[in-house]
Amino acid sequence: NAGVTQTPKFQVLKTGQSMTLQCAQDMNHNSMYWYRQDPGMGLRLIYYSASEGTTDKGEVPNGYNVSRLNKREFSLRLESAAPSQTSVYFCASSEGVGDISSGNTIYFGEGSWLTVV
Protein backbone atom coordinates (compact mmCIF):
# COMPACT_ATOMS: atom_id res chain seq x y z
CA ASN A 1 0.00 0.00 0.00
CA ALA A 2 2.72 2.48 -1.06
CA GLY A 3 0.58 5.31 -2.50
CA VAL A 4 2.94 8.14 -3.51
CA THR A 5 6.65 7.48 -3.04
CA GLN A 6 9.31 10.17 -3.19
CA THR A 7 13.07 9.89 -3.17
CA PRO A 8 15.35 11.05 -1.69
CA LYS A 9 13.86 11.98 1.67
CA PHE A 10 16.78 14.21 2.62
CA GLN A 11 19.40 15.92 0.46
CA VAL A 12 22.01 18.61 0.95
CA LEU A 13 23.27 20.37 -2.18
CA LYS A 14 25.86 22.98 -2.84
CA THR A 15 24.83 26.08 -4.75
CA GLY A 16 24.99 25.37 -8.46
CA GLN A 17 24.65 21.61 -8.19
CA SER A 18 21.84 19.80 -9.96
CA MET A 19 19.60 17.03 -8.75
CA THR A 20 16.37 15.23 -9.55
CA LEU A 21 13.61 14.39 -7.12
CA GLN A 22 11.82 11.21 -8.10
CA CYS A 23 8.15 10.49 -7.53
CA ALA A 24 6.05 7.45 -8.30
CA GLN A 25 2.43 6.57 -7.55
CA ASP A 26 0.82 3.15 -7.68
CA MET A 27 -2.82 4.27 -7.65
CA ASN A 28 -3.18 4.57 -11.44
CA HIS A 29 -3.83 8.29 -11.06
CA ASN A 30 -3.91 10.53 -14.09
CA SER A 31 -2.73 13.75 -12.48
CA MET A 32 0.48 14.44 -10.59
CA TYR A 33 1.88 17.53 -8.88
CA TRP A 34 4.97 18.98 -7.28
CA TYR A 35 4.61 21.41 -4.36
CA ARG A 36 7.07 23.15 -2.13
CA GLN A 37 6.37 24.11 1.48
CA ASP A 38 8.14 26.94 3.24
CA PRO A 39 7.55 28.23 6.78
CA GLY A 40 4.63 30.65 6.91
CA MET A 41 3.91 30.26 3.19
CA GLY A 42 1.74 27.20 2.81
CA LEU A 43 2.24 24.73 -0.01
CA ARG A 44 2.82 26.27 -3.41
CA LEU A 45 2.41 24.48 -6.74
CA ILE A 46 5.58 24.25 -8.81
CA TYR A 47 4.45 22.13 -11.77
CA TYR A 48 1.67 19.73 -12.48
CA SER A 49 0.86 17.07 -15.04
CA ALA A 50 -2.80 16.67 -15.88
CA SER A 51 -2.18 13.40 -17.67
CA GLU A 52 0.62 11.33 -19.10
CA GLY A 53 2.48 13.34 -21.71
CA THR A 54 1.49 16.79 -20.47
CA THR A 55 3.07 19.19 -17.99
CA ASP A 56 2.21 22.74 -17.00
CA LYS A 57 3.65 25.46 -14.82
CA GLY A 58 2.19 26.18 -11.44
CA GLU A 59 2.67 29.17 -9.19
CA VAL A 60 6.47 29.00 -8.67
CA PRO A 61 8.10 27.17 -11.64
CA ASN A 62 11.28 29.22 -11.99
CA GLY A 63 14.44 27.18 -11.44
CA TYR A 64 12.70 23.83 -11.93
CA ASN A 65 11.94 21.41 -14.73
CA VAL A 66 9.73 18.35 -14.71
CA SER A 67 9.29 15.15 -16.66
CA ARG A 68 6.24 12.94 -16.71
CA LEU A 69 8.11 9.78 -17.58
CA ASN A 70 5.01 7.58 -17.73
CA LYS A 71 1.70 7.40 -15.92
CA ARG A 72 3.36 6.38 -12.67
CA GLU A 73 6.35 8.68 -12.50
CA PHE A 74 6.80 12.45 -12.32
CA SER A 75 10.26 13.85 -11.61
CA LEU A 76 11.36 17.33 -10.56
CA ARG A 77 14.78 18.60 -11.56
CA LEU A 78 16.79 21.48 -10.15
CA GLU A 79 19.35 22.37 -12.81
CA SER A 80 21.41 24.81 -10.74
CA ALA A 81 20.37 24.79 -7.11
CA ALA A 82 20.12 28.06 -5.19
CA PRO A 83 19.72 28.66 -1.44
CA SER A 84 16.21 30.00 -2.15
CA GLN A 85 15.26 26.47 -3.18
CA THR A 86 15.86 25.16 0.33
CA SER A 87 12.44 23.77 1.14
CA VAL A 88 10.32 20.70 1.69
CA TYR A 89 9.08 19.25 -1.58
CA PHE A 90 5.90 17.21 -1.85
CA CYS A 91 4.81 15.16 -4.79
CA ALA A 92 1.10 14.44 -5.05
CA SER A 93 -1.38 12.70 -7.30
CA SER A 94 -5.11 12.68 -7.91
CA GLU A 95 -7.42 10.35 -9.74
CA GLY A 96 -9.66 12.44 -11.87
CA VAL A 97 -8.85 14.38 -14.95
CA GLY A 98 -9.94 17.78 -13.92
CA ASP A 99 -12.04 17.93 -10.82
CA ILE A 100 -10.81 17.69 -7.29
CA SER A 101 -13.97 19.43 -6.16
CA SER A 102 -16.03 16.44 -7.24
CA GLY A 103 -14.39 14.45 -4.49
CA ASN A 104 -11.23 13.15 -6.07
CA THR A 105 -8.80 13.36 -3.22
CA ILE A 106 -5.25 14.50 -3.74
CA TYR A 107 -2.68 12.22 -2.11
CA PHE A 108 0.74 13.40 -1.02
CA GLY A 109 4.08 11.67 -0.74
CA GLU A 110 6.01 11.88 2.51
CA GLY A 111 8.11 14.83 1.40
CA SER A 112 11.72 15.51 0.46
CA TRP A 113 13.77 17.84 2.67
CA LEU A 114 16.22 19.74 0.51
CA THR A 115 18.90 22.10 1.82
CA VAL A 116 21.02 24.18 -0.53
CA VAL A 117 24.16 25.64 1.03
Place this chain on the structure above:
Amino acid sequence: RKEVEQDPGPFNVPEGATVAFNCTYSNSASQSFFWYRQDCRKEPKLLMSVYSSGNEDGRFTAQLNRASQYISLLIRDSKLSDSATYLCVGISGGYNKLIFGAGTRLAVHP
Protein backbone atom coordinates in the same frame (compact mmCIF):
# COMPACT_ATOMS: atom_id res chain seq x y z
CA ARG B 1 -3.72 39.87 0.47
CA LYS B 2 -3.11 36.13 0.42
CA GLU B 3 -5.73 34.07 -1.35
CA VAL B 4 -6.29 31.89 1.71
CA GLU B 5 -5.39 33.24 5.16
CA GLN B 6 -5.27 31.49 8.49
CA ASP B 7 -4.31 32.43 12.02
CA PRO B 8 -1.02 30.56 12.51
CA GLY B 9 -1.68 29.92 16.20
CA PRO B 10 -0.59 27.98 18.09
CA PHE B 11 -3.84 27.17 19.79
CA ASN B 12 -3.01 25.50 23.10
CA VAL B 13 -6.04 23.73 24.54
CA PRO B 14 -6.63 21.08 27.21
CA GLU B 15 -8.00 17.67 26.38
CA GLY B 16 -11.76 17.74 26.06
CA ALA B 17 -11.91 21.36 24.95
CA THR B 18 -13.76 22.65 21.91
CA VAL B 19 -11.65 24.66 19.53
CA ALA B 20 -12.52 26.52 16.34
CA PHE B 21 -10.33 27.72 13.50
CA ASN B 22 -11.33 30.24 10.89
CA CYS B 23 -9.91 30.75 7.45
CA THR B 24 -10.65 33.64 5.09
CA TYR B 25 -10.36 33.52 1.35
CA SER B 26 -10.28 35.85 -1.61
CA ASN B 27 -12.46 35.44 -4.67
CA SER B 28 -9.79 33.66 -6.67
CA ALA B 29 -9.76 30.66 -4.33
CA SER B 30 -13.46 30.24 -3.99
CA GLN B 31 -14.62 27.20 -5.92
CA SER B 32 -14.39 24.50 -3.30
CA PHE B 33 -12.76 24.14 0.09
CA PHE B 34 -11.11 21.48 2.17
CA TRP B 35 -9.40 21.05 5.51
CA TYR B 36 -6.16 19.08 5.52
CA ARG B 37 -4.28 17.89 8.56
CA GLN B 38 -0.49 17.87 8.65
CA ASP B 39 1.50 16.25 11.42
CA CYS B 40 5.01 17.47 12.18
CA ARG B 41 7.38 16.54 9.37
CA LYS B 42 4.68 14.58 7.59
CA GLU B 43 2.63 15.04 4.47
CA PRO B 44 -0.78 16.76 4.44
CA LYS B 45 -3.77 14.44 4.55
CA LEU B 46 -7.36 15.26 3.71
CA LEU B 47 -9.45 15.76 6.84
CA MET B 48 -12.72 16.78 5.26
CA SER B 49 -14.33 18.65 2.43
CA VAL B 50 -16.36 21.77 3.17
CA TYR B 51 -19.82 22.11 1.72
CA SER B 52 -22.07 25.15 1.61
CA SER B 53 -24.55 23.43 3.88
CA GLY B 54 -21.83 22.52 6.36
CA ASN B 55 -20.75 19.01 7.15
CA GLU B 56 -19.88 16.97 10.17
CA ASP B 57 -17.62 13.99 10.65
CA GLY B 58 -17.60 12.72 14.21
CA ARG B 59 -16.04 15.41 16.40
CA PHE B 60 -15.25 17.63 13.43
CA THR B 61 -17.61 20.16 11.85
CA ALA B 62 -16.80 22.33 8.85
CA GLN B 63 -18.79 25.36 7.76
CA LEU B 64 -18.59 27.62 4.74
CA ASN B 65 -19.84 31.21 4.83
CA ARG B 66 -19.70 32.59 1.30
CA ALA B 67 -21.17 35.97 2.22
CA SER B 68 -18.32 36.67 4.64
CA GLN B 69 -15.81 34.58 2.73
CA TYR B 70 -14.66 32.37 5.54
CA ILE B 71 -14.44 28.70 6.33
CA SER B 72 -14.44 27.29 9.83
CA LEU B 73 -13.39 24.04 11.45
CA LEU B 74 -14.76 23.09 14.85
CA ILE B 75 -13.20 20.30 16.87
CA ARG B 76 -15.14 19.05 19.86
CA ASP B 77 -13.79 16.99 22.75
CA SER B 78 -10.18 17.53 21.69
CA LYS B 79 -7.80 14.58 21.96
CA LEU B 80 -4.05 14.60 22.35
CA SER B 81 -3.91 12.99 18.92
CA ASP B 82 -5.57 16.06 17.39
CA SER B 83 -2.33 17.99 17.87
CA ALA B 84 -1.25 18.94 14.36
CA THR B 85 -1.31 21.76 11.86
CA TYR B 86 -4.62 22.27 10.07
CA LEU B 87 -4.44 23.58 6.53
CA CYS B 88 -7.31 25.44 4.92
CA VAL B 89 -7.40 24.79 1.18
CA GLY B 90 -9.35 26.40 -1.63
CA ILE B 91 -9.46 25.71 -5.33
CA SER B 92 -8.61 28.37 -7.85
CA GLY B 93 -10.08 28.59 -11.30
CA GLY B 94 -7.09 26.83 -12.74
CA TYR B 95 -6.91 23.09 -13.27
CA ASN B 96 -7.07 21.40 -9.90
CA LYS B 97 -5.11 24.30 -8.52
CA LEU B 98 -5.23 23.95 -4.77
CA ILE B 99 -4.52 27.13 -2.82
CA PHE B 100 -3.16 26.34 0.62
CA GLY B 101 -3.28 28.50 3.68
CA ALA B 102 -0.13 28.55 5.79
CA GLY B 103 -1.82 26.44 8.46
CA THR B 104 -3.01 26.77 12.05
CA ARG B 105 -1.12 24.84 14.67
CA LEU B 106 -3.10 23.07 17.39
CA ALA B 107 -1.50 21.71 20.55
CA VAL B 108 -3.74 19.67 22.85
CA HIS B 109 -2.29 19.10 26.32
CA PRO B 110 -3.31 16.75 29.14
